[in-house]
Amino acid sequence: MTALRDRLIRLAGGEPAAxxxxxxxxxxxxxxxxxxxxxxxxxxTVMSAESLHVLGLVLAGLASVILxxxxxxxxxxxxxxxxxxxxxxxxxLFLTTAVVxxxxxxxxxxxxxxxxxxxxxxxxxVLLARLATVLIPALQTTLALTAxxxxxxxxxxxxxxxxxxxxxxxxxxxxxxxxxxxxxxxTGTARALGPxxxxxxxxxxxDNNISFxxxxxxxxxxxxxxxxxxxxxVLDWLPPVWFAAFAAPAAGPxxxxxxxxxxxxxxxxxxxxxxxxxxxxxxxxxxxxQTAKVHRHPADLLPWLLRxxxxxxxxxxxxxxxxxxxxxxxxxxxxxxxxxxxxAVMMWYATSLRHAGRDAAEALLLxxxxxxxxxxxxxxxxxxxxxxxxxxxxxxxxxxxxxxxLAAQRGMxxxxxxxxxxxxxxxxxxSYGMDPGYVAVALALMASEAEVLLLIFQxxxxxxxxxxxxxxxxxxxxxxxxxxxxxxxxxxxIVNLLAITYLPVRVALLAGIPLLFWYLRRRxxxxxxxxxxxxxxxxx
Amino acid sequence: xxxxxSLSRHFGQLVAVDKVTCVIPSGVITALLGPNGAGKTTTxxxxxxxxxxxxxxxxxAGHDIRADGxxxxxxIGYVPEHGTVYEGLSADEYLELAGRIRGLSSDEIRSRAxxxxxxxxxxxxxxxxxxxxxxxxLRKILVTAALLHRPAVLxxxxxxxxxxxxxxxxxxxxxxxxxxxxxxxxxxxxVLQQVEExxxxxxxxxxxxLCWEGSLTDLQAAxxxxxxxxxxxxxxxxxxxxxxxx
Numbered sequence: 001m002t003a004l005r006d007r008l009i010r011l012a013g014g015e016p017a018a019x020x021x022x023x024x025x026x027x028x029x030x031x032x033x034x035x036x037x038x039x040x041x042x043x044x045t046v047m048s049a050e051s052l053h054v055l056g057l058v059l060a061g062l063a064s065v066i067l068x069x070x071x072x073x074x075x076x077x078x079x080x081x082x083x084x085x086x087x088x089x090x091x092x093l094f095l096t097t098a099v100v101x102x103x104x105x106x107x108x109x110x111x112x113x114x115x116x117x118x119x120x121x122x123x124x125x126v127l128l129a130r131l132a133t134v135l136i137p138a139l140q141t142t143l144a145l146t147a148x149x150x151x152x153x154x155x156x157x158x159x160x161x162x163x164x165x166x167x168x169x170x171x172x173x174x175x176x177x178x179x180x181x182x183x184x185x186x187t188g189t190a191r192a193l194g195p196x197x198x199x200x201x202x203x204x205x206x207d208n209n210i211s212f213x214x215x216x217x218x219x220x221x222x223x224x225x226x227x228x229x230x231x232x233x234v235l236d237w238l239p240p241v242w243f244a245a246f247a248a249p250a251a252g253p254x255x256x257x258x259x260x261x262x263x264x265x266x267x268x269x270x271x272x273x274x275x276x277x278x279x280x281x282x283x284x285x286x287x288x289x290q291t292a293k294v295h296r297h298p299a300d301l302l303p304w305l306l307r308x309x310x311x312x313x314x315x316x317x318x319x320x321x322x323x324x325x326x327x328x329x330x331x332x333x334x335x336x337x338x339x340x341x342x343x344a345v346m347m348w349y350a351t352s353l354r355h356a357g358r359d360a361a362e363a364l365l366l367x368x369x370x371x372x373x374x375x376x377x378x379x380x381x382x383x384x385x386x387x388x389x390x391x392x393x394x395x396x397x398x399x400x401x402x403x404x405x406l407a408a409q410r411g412m413x414x415x416x417x418x419x420x421x422x423x424x425x426x427x428x429x430x431s432y433g434m435d436p437g438y439v440a441v442a443l444a445l446m447a448s449e450a451e452v453l454l455l456i457f458q459x460x461x462x463x464x465x466x467x468x469x470x471x472x473x474x475x476x477x478x479x480x481x482x483x484x485x486x487x488x489x490x491x492x493x494i495v496n497l498l499a500i501t502y503l504p505v506r507v508a509l510l511a512g513i514p515l516l517f518w519y520l521r522r523r524x525x526x527x528x529x530x531x532x533x534x535x536x537x538x539x540x
Numbered sequence: 541x542x543x544x545x546s547l548s549r550h551f552g553q554l555v556a557v558d559k560v561t562c563v564i565p566s567g568v569i570t571a572l573l574g575p576n577g578a579g580k581t582t583t584x585x586x587x588x589x590x591x592x593x594x595x596x597x598x599x600x601a602g603h604d605i606r607a608d609g610x611x612x613x614x615x616i617g618y619v620p621e622h623g624t625v626y627e628g629l630s631a632d633e634y635l636e637l638a639g640r641i642r643g644l645s646s647d648e649i650r651s652r653a654x655x656x657x658x659x660x661x662x663x664x665x666x667x668x669x670x671x672x673x674x675x676x677x678l679r680k681i682l683v684t685a686a687l688l689h690r691p692a693v694l695x696x697x698x699x700x701x702x703x704x705x706x707x708x709x710x711x712x713x714x715x716x717x718x719x720x721x722x723x724x725x726x727x728x729x730x731v732l733q734q735v736e737e738x739x740x741x742x743x744x745x746x747x748x749x750l751c752w753e754g755s756l757t758d759l760q761a762a763x764x765x766x767x768x769x770x771x772x773x774x775x776x777x778x779x780x781x782x783x784x785x786x
Contacts, residue, residue, distance in 0.1 A: 021640035025629060032628025032669050114624040118588040119641050120613040 012274065014128040018121050022129035030133070037471050053098075053137055060094055060144035067149040075156035083156070084167060087149050091142065091171055095178045097211045098141050102134045107186040108202030110195060123187075127277065131183050142175045170262075177266050184273035191277070203331035203387075206470075207478060209338045218345050299326035309411035309419075314400050318408035321395075321466050322383070329387045331470055339378050346371040347421065351428040368425040369446050369496050370489060375417040376450045377485045380409055380457050384534075386466035395464070396535040402462075402528040409465050410454045418450045441506070445499065448513040449492060455520040462527060463534035541566045541724055542587065542693060546596030549582050556582040558748035559596060564726060564741075566692070569719050571739035571756075572728040575776050579748040580728050581621065584695055587726070588618045601692040601724070614642070617686030619679070621697040621728075627671030631662070631681050634670055638685040649688060656684040659710050675702035683711065693724045700734055712738050732768045746776045 006016035067090060071083040106112070112126045150171070153164035190198035217224065303310075303319035310319045325332045350367020386392075422443050429439045499506040542564040549557040557579040564570045574580045585591035587600055589609040598605050601615035625634055639649035657663040660680040670678060679702050686694065696715075700708045715738060719725050727739055735742070735756075742759050744752040752759055752775060756768075763771045 017643060018641050021637055025626060025633060025637040028633055029626035029628035032626075032630070032633075033671070034628075036628065036669055036671050113590075115626055116641070117590045118613055118616065118618045118620075119638070120610055121641060122610065 009128060012128055013122075013124045015122070015125055018125045019128045019132065022116075022121070022125065023132040026129055026133045053140075056094070056098060057140060057144045060141055063090055063094070064145050064148045067145070068152045071149050071152040071156055083149075084153075084163075087146060087167070088170070088174065091145055091174060092178070093214060094141055094145050095138055095175060096182070097208065099134055099138055099179055099182050100205055100210045101208045102137070103130050103183060104186050105202040105206045106130060107183060108190050108198045108205070110190060110198070127183055127187060131179060135179055138175055138179050142171060146171050173262075173266055177269055180274065181269045184269060184277040187277035188273070200330040203329075204334035204337075206331060207335055209334065212338055212342055216341055216345055219348050297323075297327040299323045302326065306412060306415040309415040310408050311411075312404055312408075314404040315408040315411055317395060317398075317400065318405065318412060318465050321392075322412060325386060325466060331387050332382070332385065332466075335382055336379075339375065339382065343371050343375050343417075343421075346374065347424060351425065368421065368442075369449065370493060372418065372421050372446050372450055373453060373489050373492050374485070375421065376413060376453050377457060377488065379413045379417055380454065380465075381461075381481060383409065383412065383465045384461065384463050384468045385470045386468070387470050389467050389469045392464070392467055392535065396532075402531050402533050403525045405464055405533055406458050406462060406524065406528060409458070410451075412465070413450075413454060418447060422447060441510070445496075445506070445509060445513075448510070448517065449496075451517055452513055452520065453488070453492075455517065455524055459520065459524055459527070462524070462531065467534045541602075542598060542600050542726070544583075544587075544596070544598045547583070547586060547593055547598050548595040549579075549586060549591065550594045555748050557586070557593075557745075560745070560748075560750045561596075562743060562750055562753045564724060564743070566724040567719055567722050568741050569715055569725040569727050569739045570741040570743060571735040572726055572743050572745065573730075573732075573735065573772065574745035576730075578745045578776075580745055581697060583745065584618075584620075584697055584726070584728060588616060588695055589613055614689075615691060616693045616695060617689070617691035618695045619682045619686050619697065619699050621701070623678070623682045625670045625678065625682070628669060630669055631657075631666045631673070634681065635666075635685055635688065639688045642689040644689060652688050652690075653684055656687060656714075659714065660684070660707055676704060676707065679703060680707060687718075691723070693726070694718065695726045695728075697728045698730070699727065700729070700731065708734075732772060736768050744772070744775055746778070751775045 005020075009016045009019050067083075067087055070086050074083045074086075107127070107130060112130075116126070146168075150164055150168050153167055154160060189201065193201065300323055302323045303316065306315075306319050306322075310316065326336070327333075346367065350371060425446070426439055426443055429442070430436065495505075495509070499509050544560050544562050544564075546559045546561055547557060548555065548559050560579075560583065572580050572583065582591065586593050587598055587605060589605055589612050593606065600612045603611040603615060605612050626637075629637070635653045636646065636649055639646075639653070644652070653666075654663065657666055657680075660683070662677055662680050665673070665677060670681065673681065679699065683696075683699065686696075694715075699711060703711065712734075715725055715727070727735070729735055739756060741755050742752060743750065744759075759771060760766065760768070763774065766774075
């Protein structure tokens with residue numbers, strides 16, 4: 001096995017004596033970093049990389065059962081076969097999410113250059129080691145997702161056995177091409193953009209944001225499906241589908257052409273792309289000196305726009321920090337952009353009459369409030385993090401009032417999320433001819449819920465905005481918080497449903513929430529009085 | 541031995557290093573001095589193959605930095621000023637990686653690393669993850685990793701930064717022993733007192749250009765026996781040097 005591995009490494013142009021120890025070290029480093037993260041987290045609410053991978057495998061296994069049902073139900077239907085497309089699409093989605101999150105940031109940031117740029121290693125050795133760390137998890141994901149559906153093709157394929165064999169080959173090929181292609185594309189991009197821009201681009205992919213991206217296609221779903229129906233030939237361009245189509249007797253020469261193209265593309269990625277991305281024996285270049293002047297940025301307008309909700313000295317500090325992070329902290333900006341994009345899609349979906357069904361008011365209230373809840377929980381959580389919290393030492397030394405700092409954070413969420421959502425929701429509801437009285441009550445209810453949830457969030461995490469450092473991969477923490485957020489959202493949705501259905505619940509909520517708000521605010525003020533809001537950690 | 545031949549590096553219009561030509565001999569510790577932004581780190585980055593020169597070239601231990609980068613990297617050890625490490629690795633795992641990459645066996649790595657770690661008083665912490673190390677401890681590990689393969693040329697960028705007094709003395713003694721054994725050592729620092737104690741030759745760079753090359757005693761003799769600080773201030777007094785490409 002070792003001899004085979006060494007031969008493969010040499011075939012790819014690497015040196016086994018360098019690639020093997022480096023691969024071992026990269027794996028040990030990933031384990032060590034998660035262990036350190038767990039040790040430094042108070043409640044240990046962090047999943048290890050292994051646990052995260054196992055969770056991914058479980059999800060892939062569950063998805064595979066659905067794919068088996070799809071395969072059996074859609075047997076013999078469509079040309080090219082719909083079940084094969086579903087299988088290949090799901091595989092591509094799972095695999096890309098797994099691979100991109102694991103190696104793209106490291107490659108774009110050229111993390112290894114700072115550690116071993118002057119060591120006797122070629123760029124190819126480093127790239128191969130990074131790939132090796134991801135190839136085994138990628139193959140495990142492939143196995144968990146596709147093993148059962150491929151077995152189903154054994155009986156339902158067209159023709160049965162050949163369809164399964166060809167699809168198995170195509171899926172394995174897709175696994176290798178995605179892994180190699182991602183590495184090749186990323187390295188090529190990093191070389192083309194230069195270190196600084198590549199690092200900024202990497203910040204958009206660090207926290208598994210790519211898994212949300214298919215969700216952003218939702219508004220264009222109908223248009224896309226309609227276009228594909230008009231141009232069915234386009235599916236011949238999806239590499240694994242070519243193989244599936246080849247197995248179908250009706251596919252004809254188009255499938256053969258497609259398969260030849262698929263193989264050519266794979267060869268192109270595997271050979272030419274690999275040579276371009278990993279070529280040149282030299283070490284990766286270090287960042288060039290930055291001599292450009294700093295220009296004004298649209299984010300500089302934010303402190304003025306948020307002024308109505310962030311009035312005092314503490315509000316000014318938090319709003320300037322927000323503007324600075326949007327301008328310079330691409331990881332924060334990328335994450336915020338993704339949250340806002342997802343919220344915009346949710347909002348579009350919730351306020352579109354097409355999806356409202358029979359009761360538009362109910363759909364609007366539920367959809368709007370869910371978007372609001374998501375943002376109200378996600379924004380304060382995200383704004384706790386920064387890539388450079390140590391820069392806050394100057395804030396830590398100032399005599400700022402903790403309660404007003406928290407109030408500024410709430411004001412920030414109000415200005416960024418609550419008010420815009422209420423405005424969109426209100427205008428959309430009125431444009432649908434809904435009763436203005438009903439809309440006003442709904443808006444008041446949503447705003448009150450948002451305020452209470454903000455206070456509850458701050459009760460559990462009373463921390464100064466931007467005072468906590470982003471960890472290497474935030475997704476393991478985000479998942480745990482995401483589960484908690486989902487629980488709160490389900491609870492709030494049930495309450496909202498009851499409020500929509502029963503008038504007394506609505507009245508009780510409207511009367512009770514201000515009281516709850518007053519009580520929580522008072523308790524929070526007492527809790528944080530004289531505290532440091534995590535600012536002591538800045539000097540750590 | 542290192543030969544620099546019209547070595548230059550531009551960043552856009554800025555000339556960071558301007559046609560530096562000199563020889564750095566083996567068996568002595570050569571200080572690389574200069575004010576902030578003079579081009580010291582850029583020079584080190586080029587000599588360690590981290591950065592491609594814009595013009596000119598250099599040879600390190602007989603290997604051309606442009607044509608034979610891998611051979612240069614095999615011959616050198618480097619302790620960068622802001623050295624990053626894989627923080628999840630323990631010191632032992634990191635040293636194992638550094639040694640393995642250079643073709644050493646586990647036994648060789650252990651036998652070479654242990655005396656150095658003991659000398660720097662970090663042997664007890666070798667099982668700990670590097671992310672938990674202080675700045676000084678990390679520097680000791682970086683020095684150990686740079687010396688594992690007994691390099692012919694050693695580059696050090698502010699090596700004493702973060703070290704306690706005892707470790708500074710140990711490192712200075714160690715560098716003296718290595719130089720006596722024929723190693724070519726380039727020592728970049730802003731702390732002139734340390735330079736006077738450790739180095740016997742000086743390369744002074746100002747505004748990307750070489751201002752002085754020679755022994756420390758010659759430098760002091762040429763400037764009427766003034767101390768190094770006064771000489772440094774005198775040689776780098778011109779702050780209006782044009783550094784754009786003409």
